[in-house]
Amino acid sequence: MPRLAANLAYLFADRPPLDRFGAAAAAGFRAVELQYPYDQDPAAMRAAIVRHGLVMLGINTAPLPGAPSGIAGVPGRESEFAALFERAVSLVTALGGRTIHCLAGVVPEGEREAGEATFVENLRHAADRAAAHGLIILIEPLNTVDRPGYLLTRAEQAAAILDRVERANVRMQFDFYHQQIMGGDLLRRFERHLPLIGHVQIAAVPSRAEPDEGEVNYAVVLAALDRLGYAGFVGCEYVPRGRTEDGLGWAAPWGVATAVS
């Protein structure tokens, strides 16, 4: 059965950050992912994770002023990326987490080949650093509607990058929301890339709300993940229509509870 993880940048976001861990555990989530928890106290977050018996998954590399979508694939910013990555390693290690999503960044049309080469080199260096801590690096293709100009947009492109990086601890984060927008054919593409996939995320398309509406049938998708042998967590990275608890009906078959009040 798919194991659901709460993305606490999106879910329970009506609460202060430290209160979201308990809310996720109370709803039945067994794991959490955090995105950008750089302004929070790592020891307090770790204590909350342990207190609520949660598995801590991953964080993202931090955004920079003028570069909210990262710089891992931006030529000329390699030393800044190395520093960003070290910061992510320290934080995720303090949280007891497992993965760092390295955001590639926005790269102008004429520089995308150079951007990919930079991304590959940066990922190789980062992978070697990550290996020393037993960490996995994730790269995630994002859709061009929400992120115009983002370097990494399709699962096929991510697979080609991973092929060039040649490091087993660098893997693809397959977000069904983004990949539906960038070509669809979700189950075939997921299966084709499964050996490279390190994490999965879901949200309705096109609303990015609870995965119980829109053009993707997530009951079918989640059953397929099981059938195909995906053993990782499924990150719930959606924007709740209202209170998170009130929209969890879709997750009841997967062990997460709906609101009682």
Ligand SMILES: O=C(O)[C@H](O)C(=O)CO
């Ligand atoms: O937006 C997404 O889908 C990502 O998972 C992310 O972390 C980039 O902000």
Ligand SMILES: [Mg+2]
């Ligand atoms: Mg995502």
